[in-house]
Amino acid sequence: MLSYRHAFHAGNHADVLKHLVLVLTLEYYLRKDKPFWYIDTHAGSGLYQLRSAAAQKTREFAQGIQTLWEAPNVPDELQSYLQQIRSLNASTTLNHYPGSPWLAANLLRNADQLRLFELHPSDFSALNQNLGDDKRVHLSKQDGLKGLLGLLPPITRRAVTLIDPSYELKTDYNDVISTLSKAYQRFATGTYLLWYPVIERQRVKQMAAALQQTGIAGILQLEYCLLADSIGMGMTGSGLFVINPPWLLAGQMHSLLPWLNQQMAHGNGHFTVAYITPEKNTGSKG
Numbered sequence: 001m002l003s004y005r006h007a008f009h010a011g012n013h014a015d016v017l018k019h020l021v022l023v024l025t026l027e028y029y030l031r032k033d034k035p036f037w038y039i040d041t042h043a044g045s046g047l048y049q050l051r052s053a054a055a056q057k058t059r060e061f062a063q064g065i066q067t068l069w070e071a072p073n074v075p076d077e078l079q080s081y082l083q084q085i086r087s088l089n090a091s092t093t094l095n096h097y098p099g100s101p102w103l104a105a106n107l108l109r110n111a112d113q114l115r116l117f118e119l120h121p122s123d124f125s126a127l128n129q130n131l132g133d134d135k136r137v138h139l140s141k142q143d144g145l146k147g148l149l150g151l152l153p154p155i156t157r158r159a160v161t162l163i164d165p166s167y168e169l170k171t172d173y174n175d176v177i178s179t180l181s182k183a184y185q186r187f188a189t190g191t192y193l194l195w196y197p198v199i200e201r202q203r204v205k206q207m208a209a210a211l212q213q214t215g216i217a218g219i220l221q222l223e224y225c226l227l228a229d230s231i232g233m234g235m236t237g238s239g240l241f242v243i244n245p246p247w248l249l250a251g252q253m254h255s256l257l258p259w260l261n262q263q264m265a266h267g268n269g270h271f272t273v274a275y276i277t278p279e280k281n282t283g284s285k286g
Helices: 013-029 053-058 065-069 076-086 100-107 121-131 144-151 171-186 201-213 249-265
Strands: 037-040 047-049 096-098 113-117 137-140 159-163 191-198 220-225 237-243 270-275
Touching (some): 013 076, 013 100, 013 191, 037 144, 065 076, 096 100, 113 144, 144 159, 144 171, 171 191, 191 201, 220 249
Parallel strands (some): 037 113, 159 191
Antiparallel strands (some): 220 237
């Protein structure tokens, strides 16, 4: 149950999609002066060494962030995300990659707060070492799916929540939908980013159908796959279901995904930007 280590996968194509969407969402929330919370249910260690034995064993970053690091003519919407990574790397060589907690901590203001959950003992220790001294950060060594509901609604009445388990357990697919539905019932105005891997297309369809049955309006699906759907090939892509997306997000991803596809898969991948439930308005007011 605790065998997954993100160090083997840091900076891969799934991280690029997830972290780009996260940065765009947080930047939207930062447009208002009112404070907000960032909640991360599966925070990981926060920072990753791409020259570590784990990262070098798989070298998944080579078809992910490395392709963007070396790319010319980067779109404006990508600049903030890439700037966060540049700030970690003193030279022109890409050695370090940030996890979602580090990105959030680097972007958020003094009045904003971070609530981070991590269950793996080693990753929790590393997370504490990387971000534990930050007074805005509150760490919990527990399953974030169980801890999330106790935080809602936040006192700020503004929050961005990232839910991204490893899906090692098949029950995770049902648990994330159940937790998200309950979270929405407690706090319907927050933005929720639910990440998922594309391993079996049928599971993604089942997740989408389950979300449609919740009755939540305006759920945006963002997906990027390097490879065609295939059973037995491992993760061919990934995506996010976004509840209360910033009103700019769909347009930004419509613009960015073709460029990302060209960089990471030489145009051979496929992507989706679509609402799976009818919109009730133009998106989150943040």
